[in-house]
Amino acid sequence: FILDDFLFDKQLYFVNDPHSFKIAVCSRRSGKTIACAADLIDTCLRNKDVVCLYITLSRNNAKKLIWRDIQRINKKYNLGGLEDATELSITFPTSGSVIYLSGAKDASEIEKFRGLALKKVYIDECQSFREYIAELIDDVIAPALLDYAGTLCLIGTPGPVPAGFFAEVSGVVPDQIAKSESWSKHGWTFFDNPHIEAKSGMTHQQLLNRELKRRGVTMDAPSIQREFF
Numbered sequence: 001f002i003l004d005d006f007l008f009d010k011q012l013y014f015v016n017d018p019h020s021f022k023i024a025v026c027s028r029r030s031g032k033t034i035a036c037a038a039d040l041i042d043t044c045l046r047n048k049d050v051v052c053l054y055i056t057l058s059r060n061n062a063k064k065l066i067w068r069d070i071q072r073i074n075k076k077y078n079l080g081g082l083e084d085a086t087e088l089s090i091t092f093p094t095s096g097s098v099i100y101l102s103g104a105k106d107a108s109e110i111e112k113f114r115g116l117a118l119k120k121v122y123i124d125e126c127q128s129f130r131e132y133i134a135e136l137i138d139d140v141i142a143p144a145l146l147d148y149a150g151t152l153c154l155i156g157t158p159g160p161v162p163a164g165f166f167a168e169v170s171g172v173v174p175d176q177i178a179k180s181e182s183w184s185k186h187g188w189t190f191f192d193n194p195h196i197e198a199k200s201g202m203t204h205q206q207l208l209n210r211e212l213k214r215r216g217v218t219m220d221a222p223s224i225q226r227e228f229f
Contacts, residue, residue, distance in 0.1 A: 001041065001042065001045060001073070001077040001079060003015060003038055003039070003042050004026065005018075006038050006073075006190050007034075007035055007038055007062070008031070008192065008193070008194055009083045009192075010186070010192050011031060011032075011035040011038075011188070012098055012139070013032075013044060013186065014035060014153075014186040014188075015035055015039040015042070017186070019151075019183075019184035020145070020149070020150070020151050020152065021151075021152050021182055021183045021184065022151065022152070022154070022155070022184045022185075022186065023154045023158075023166075023169055023170055023183045023184070023185055023186065024150075024153070024154070024155045024186040024187060024188075025156065025157070025158060025185070025186075025187045026156070026157060026171050026187055026188055026189065027154075027157060027189040027191075027226075027227055027228050027229060028157060028187075028190060028192045028227045028228065029190045029193060029196060030188050030189050030190050030192065030193055031192075031193045031195065032155045032156075032179060032187075032188075033065050033066050033069065033126075033155075033156075034069050036054060036122045036124060036155065037066050037069040037070045038065060038073060038154070039074055039075060039120070039122075039153075040052045040070070040099050040120060040122065041052060041070065041074070041079065041081075041090075041092075041099070042207075043097075043119060043120045044092050044095055044097035044098065044099055045079070045092060045094070045095055045097070046095075047095060047097055047119055047148075048095050048096055048097065049096040049097060050095075050096070050097045050118075050119035050120075050148060051097070051100065051116055051117065051118055051119060052097070052098070052099045052100070052118065052119055052120045052121070053099070053100050053102065053113070053116070053118055053120075053121045053122070053180075054066055054099065054101045054102070054121075054122045054124065055102050055103065055104050055113075055121065055122070055123045055136075056103060056123070056124040057103055057104070057105050057125060057128055058103035058105045059088065059101070059102060059103035059127065060103070062088060062101040062102060062103055062124075063088060063101065065122070065124060065125075066101060066124070067085075067088060067101060068101065070083075070090055070101075071083060071090075074090065078115070079092065080092065080094065082224050086184065087100070088100065088101040088102070094170070103228060104129075104132075104136060106130075106132065107132035107135065110132065110135060110136040110139075110140050111140075112219050113136070113140050113141065113144065114144075115144075117144060117146075117147035117148065118141070118144040118145055118148070118150050119145075119148045119150045119151070119152065120150055120151045120152075120153070121141050121144075121145070121151070121152050121153065122153045122154075122155065123141075123152070123153070123154050124135075124155050124156065125155075125156050125157075126154045126155065126156035126165070126166035127156040127158065127159035127164070127167070128156070128159070129164070129165070129178055130164075131165070133138055133162070133164075133166070134165050137152065137165070142208075148181070151205070154166060154169065154183075157226060158223050158226045159170075159226075160222070160223075160226070168180060169182075169183045169205075170175070170183075170185060171185060172200045175193070186202065189228065189229055190204060190208075190228050191204045191228075208224075208228055211224075211226065211228075216227035
């Protein structure tokens, strides 16, 4: 399994960035979650006996968003990962490393991540988390990264209102610029994803034009700017 053969350039630049704290602000259908799956698997294959973690709003969302991608990569490249659909985990016997998928829909759920020593953590759909995400990151995840000098990656799309932890660390909240300086910032869009045209049989612009016509809006519409650009 070679990341260079699997990810396109902007995905690859993000996952290969050596910074400990990274953020990717992407559009819809940009391929951000498949980049998570590939990076988590690659981390487990390259490191002995480490734990990696993927968190989104709920366990059900985690299963829908990334579990099939992890299974597909495992099968396509004959990686030999042992899949546990009940636990939502995959263990790689060659390295002894494991990926856990989980949810954190409210503040009460973040305690279950305490006590883990983590090599890499992805928090997906960050724009949808409420204020407890700060406690999740500062009080639970960051200390868990200390054993292995691990990496935390936040990914998501822009929310309707530029507020909250994800917006603050992405650098779009003027009075929180200092807070964002510790994070390495990345971003790519639907238009950067080369697989869209192959799967749909339409160009990126044709697909966007179809959506503009359906909604009866122009490219200047705020939701179009957030979700496509």
